[in-house]
Amino acid sequence: MSFVSVRNIWQAYGDRSIIERVNVEVDQGEFISIVGASGCGKSTFLRLLLAQERPTRGEISIDGGPPAVEPNVERGVVFQRYSVFPHLTVRDNLIAGTAFKTRFGFLRGAARRQAMQDADEMLARIGLNHVADQYPASLSGGMQQRLAIGQAMTAKPRVLLLDEPFGALDPGTRLQMHAFLMELRALTNMTVFMVTHDLEEGFKLGDRVLVFDKPRWDPHDPGLFGATITYDFDARNGGIPHQIQTEDTHVS
Numbered sequence: 335m336s337f338v339s340v341r342n343i344w345q346a347y348g349d350r351s352i353i354e355r356v357n358v359e360v361d362q363g364e365f366i367s368i369v370g371a372s373g374c375g376k377s378t379f380l381r382l383l384l385a386q387e388r389p390t391r392g393e394i395s396i397d398g399g400p401p402a403v404e405p406n407v408e409r410g411v412v413f414q415r416y417s418v419f420p421h422l423t424v425r426d427n428l429i430a431g432t433a434f435k436t437r438f439g440f441l442r443g444a445a446r447r448q449a450m451q452d453a454d455e456m457l458a459r460i461g462l463n464h465v466a467d468q469y470p471a472s473l474s475g476g477m478q479q480r481l482a483i484g485q486a487m488t489a490k491p492r493v494l495l496l497d498e499p500f501g502a503l504d505p506g507t508r509l510q511m512h513a514f515l516m517e518l519r520a521l522t523n524m525t526v527f528m529v530t531h532d533l534e535e536g537f538k539l540g541d542r543v544l545v546f547d548k549p550r551w552d553p554h555d556p557g558l559f560g561a562t563i564t565y566d567f568d569a570r571n572g573g574i575p576h577q578i579q580t581e582d583t584h585v586s
């Protein structure tokens with residue numbers, strides 16, 4: 335059985351269908367890039383994986399069970415911006431990543447000492463030990479995103495969800511972040527879902543690239559049909575296209 339199994343997911347808000355008939359099986363350790371037109375439901379799909387929302391129809395399982403509703407226990411998440419706590423120092427942001435794992439969200443005694451040690455190891459890994467006592471506002475965009483990824487990873491999630499994590503960065507910093515993310519991945523067996531608007535980035539980092547699109551489209555009622563996965567590219571072998579959704583049901 336696949337590590338992440340998404341079976342016939344539909345999501346609608348009111349009478350607006352956002353995604354429909356989404357099926358995908360993902361192995362542990364796979365890196366899945368997600369691309370698609372703006373507003374086609376990519377972030378909605380991530381929220382469903384994160385169990386922030388329940389699908390209108392269909393089922394998701396992670397390691398054989400439904401996704402847990404507590405944050406950060408099994409899934410870390412990084413958004414394009416605002417993923418870190420501005421009122422905490424860099425080190426305390428990483429400790430907060432571990433504290434999420436506890437029932438009440440805070441640590442004391444030996445657990446806190448262990449969390450501080452883990453935070454210092456992560457600071458070294460993400461190259462931020464020299465700014466451990468600074469606040470996020472004093473860091474560059476690339477450093478803030480490294481911190482956000484480090485924070486999501488201190489909880490040792492088995493699934494990492496990245497929603498356009500490098501979208502706000504300049505091209506040079508973006509390349510550095512690619513190298514950083516690939517290094518981190520080589521050290522863990524995390525399963526990653528990353529939404530990106532950058533196809534090149536999707537193919538470079540992903541083992542697979544999923545394309546979300548609307549195969550059914552009613553020009554008189556654009557909200558009638560939702561998007562689904564129309565392509566599942568194997569990016570490991572040069573991206574040979576494998577079209578899984580072929581029907582052309584444009585309504586005129």
Ligand SMILES: Nc1ncnc2c1ncn2[C@@H]1O[C@H](COP(=O)(O)OP(=O)(O)OP(=O)(O)O)[C@@H](O)[C@H]1O
Binds near residue numbers: 372
């Ligand atoms: N909670 C909600 N209630 C109502 N509509 C919503 C809600 N969340 C998202 N939507 C709508 O669902 C659609 C899909 O949004 P979503 O953010 O998932 O798209 P996206 O593909 O990630 O877009 P982008 O690439 O621009 O970030 C949008 O039209 C959005 O307005």
